[in-house]
Amino acid sequence: MKLxxxxxxxxxxxxxxxLRLKIVNTxxxxxRGHVGAALSLVEILRVLYDDVLDFRPLDPAWTERDRFIxxxxxxxxxxxxxxxxxxxxxxxxxxxxCSHDSxxxxxxxxxxxxxxxxxxxxxxxxxxxxxxxxxxQRMKKRRSRVFVVLGDGExxxxxxxxxxxxxxxxxxxxxxxxxxxxxxxxxxxxxEVQPLEPLADKWRSFGFAVQEVNGHDVAALKDIFARLPLExxxxxxxxxxxxxxxxxxxxxxxxxxxxKNKLTSAEMxxxxxxxxxx
Amino acid sequence: xxxTCLDMVHExxxxxxxxxxxxxxxGPGTMAAMGEEFPSRCLIEGISEANVIGMAAGLAMEGxxxxxxxxxxxxxxxxxxxxxxxxxxxxxxxRLIGNGxxxxxxxxxxxxxxxxxxxxxxxxPDMTVVALADADEMRxxxxxxLDWPGPIYIRLARGGDPLVSKDENGFEIGKAILMRPPxxxxxxxxxxxxxxxxxxxETLQEEGISAxxxxxxxxxxxxxxxxxxxxQGVCMVATVEEHLRTGxxxxxxxxxxxxxxxxxxxxxxxxxxxxxxxxxxxSQSDILEHYxxxxxxxxxxxxxxxxx
Numbered sequence: 001m002k003l004x005x006x007x008x009x010x011x012x013x014x015x016x017x018x019l020r021l022k023i024v025n026t027x028x029x030x031x032r033g034h035v036g037a038a039l040s041l042v043e044i045l046r047v048l049y050d051d052v053l054d055f056r057p058l059d060p061a062w063t064e065r066d067r068f069i070x071x072x073x074x075x076x077x078x079x080x081x082x083x084x085x086x087x088x089x090x091x092x093x094x095x096x097x098c099s100h101d102s103x104x105x106x107x108x109x110x111x112x113x114x115x116x117x118x119x120x121x122x123x124x125x126x127x128x129x130x131x132x133x134x135x136x137q138r139m140k141k142r143r144s145r146v147f148v149v150l151g152d153g154e155x156x157x158x159x160x161x162x163x164x165x166x167x168x169x170x171x172x173x174x175x176x177x178x179x180x181x182x183x184x185x186x187x188x189x190x191x192e193v194q195p196l197e198p199l200a201d202k203w204r205s206f207g208f209a210v211q212e213v214n215g216h217d218v219a220a221l222k223d224i225f226a227r228l229p230l231e232x233x234x235x236x237x238x239x240x241x242x243x244x245x246x247x248x249x250x251x252x253x254x255x256x257x258x259x260k261n262k263l264t265s266a267e268m269x270x271x272x273x274x275x276x277x278x
Numbered sequence: 279x280x281x282t283c284l285d286m287v288h289e290x291x292x293x294x295x296x297x298x299x300x301x302x303x304x305g306p307g308t309m310a311a312m313g314e315e316f317p318s319r320c321l322i323e324g325i326s327e328a329n330v331i332g333m334a335a336g337l338a339m340e341g342x343x344x345x346x347x348x349x350x351x352x353x354x355x356x357x358x359x360x361x362x363x364x365x366x367x368x369x370x371x372x373r374l375i376g377n378g379x380x381x382x383x384x385x386x387x388x389x390x391x392x393x394x395x396x397x398x399x400x401x402x403p404d405m406t407v408v409a410l411a412d413a414d415e416m417r418x419x420x421x422x423x424l425d426w427p428g429p430i431y432i433r434l435a436r437g438g439d440p441l442v443s444k445d446e447n448g449f450e451i452g453k454a455i456l457m458r459p460p461x462x463x464x465x466x467x468x469x470x471x472x473x474x475x476x477x478x479x480e481t482l483q484e485e486g487i488s489a490x491x492x493x494x495x496x497x498x499x500x501x502x503x504x505x506x507x508x509x510q511g512v513c514m515v516a517t518v519e520e521h522l523r524t525g526x527x528x529x530x531x532x533x534x535x536x537x538x539x540x541x542x543x544x545x546x547x548x549x550x551x552x553x554x555x556x557x558x559x560x561s562q563s564d565i566l567e568h569y570x571x572x573x574x575x576x577x578x579x580x581x582x583x584x585x586x
Contacts, residue, residue: 129339135336159328159360
């Protein structure tokens with residue numbers, strides 16, 4: 001079975017459902033948010049923050065930390081929920097998402113949100129910033145690694161491929177690009193808007209070691225992240241096959257859930273049912 | 279000026295291990311000596327300005343001071359979003375060294391002439407914009423870039439520019455330098471136009487018109503205090519820049535003057551490039567002459583404008 005099919009069929013465990021419910025509740029409190037893009041990210045971020053990244057929530061600038069950049073900044077609902085859970089800021093902040101005095105904007109900002117390494121939102125910036133961070137770790141002889149999560153629509157941007165060329169040239173094995181390959185961008189299917197295949201070959205040809213994975217399979221993600229760098233002397237690219245809107249049947253693969261302004265009570269009832277909440 | 283600037287980057291790298299040079303695709307041998315001495319801090323990254331700016335941002339987040347160098351148009355237009363978000367939004371100490379500010383690359387046409395660079399850099403919050411008069415002034419300026427907060431755009435002139443700046447005037451980022459005391463007129467200049475402005479003031483003096491010259495090497499933050507002080511009592515302020523009229527020195531001066539509504543607004547005349555792409559080639563001086571940006575052109579126009 002193809003990874004994109006297993007990504008569709010995999011059942012979510014209790015923790016994944018709970019995280020999704022928090023995302024949806026945050027969206028409901030704010031009345032808006034890029035929910036589809038956040039839901040495809042949940043397991044990638046969950047595994048990174050539960051099992052992979054080295055960080056200190058009470059000392060976010062700890063020099064030996066691993067660096068994480070959500071280059072597809074519009075997926076920040078998922079990141080905020082994880083950061084709150086890990087103690088970077090109080091969970092009650094989630095209820096202020098996108099409000100006038102909140103630290104949590106519709107795209108994440110460094111200096112505003114503890115744990116946010118780089119302000120993102122405009123696409124195609126994160127990998128270059130990550131490249132600079134990774135070079136700096138090497139120059140300073142630190143063991144810190146740099147993880148950058150990119151969207152599949154995002155990698156339409158030429159700047160991503162400029163960064164990929166440079167990362168390959170510098171043989172940055174401390175740099176990891178994770179592509180949230182949910183196959184759907186704002187307008188519609190990636191395959192129709194700007195086809196990316198053969199995607200793994202593209203990254204390979206730019207000097208990356210590449211692995212593909214079901215991006216909702218927690219065990220498989222843990223296994224791949226435990227094997228980093230995928231190849232010594234090369235940056236790693238992990239292509240995570242995911243489903244946009246994963247976990248909410250009505251939202252899955254539905255471009256109208258890319259950004260939501262409001263949820264009806266009927267939609268909320270469906271979501272609660274899908275998340276196992278009465 | 280360009281050679282001095284890059285030599286200074288190398289010299290600063292010896293003094294301070296935070297200094298990194300990043301070029302895109304400069305001429306062969308550029309920064310070779312620094313590359314030999316500090317290979318890990320001298321990077322040539324190819325024709326990829328968007329990536330270079332993001333990469334510089336990442337390095338600056340880790341405490342480095344990257345000096346990014348390429349042709350001014352590519353460093354400003356090509357990667358504007360990266361400059362705005364990666365550098366300015368993060369307030370990072372990245373230094374952008376733009377070769378060929380103004381009409382230096384006149385023979386190469388509009389793709390290479392940086393005539394709106396100061397306008398678009400000035401429009402970005404937290405960006406500092408500097409256009410120096412000559413190589414001596416560059417030597418005074420560059421050490422200050424080590425600890426200046428936030429990004430700086432450094433507009434380079436042609437190179438081999440006449441040395442008109444003076445050591446005794448010192449140098450402070452954001453502080454304009456009065457080169458000649460004001461009289462009937464205050465000429466406000468930036469960059470290497472200072473030389474033309476000083477000559478124009480001498481010519482006017484011979485005609486019985488006293489003209490002061492205020493050298494605004496920092497377009498942003500603009501020294502409004504000096505501008506207000508020295509424009510008091512003159513019958514005209516003339517701004518002179520190798521730049522489009524839109525958004526550059528003239529705009530900055532008008533904004534600063536309008537900030538003090540309690541003071542009378544002096545008459546302001548702009549010497550600049552009109553709002554067009556220049557479809558003429560030849561040398562830089564050919565183009566400057568075409569637009570009246572010469573000492574004689576400036577002096578004649580000022581004299582005509584203030585004739586009773």
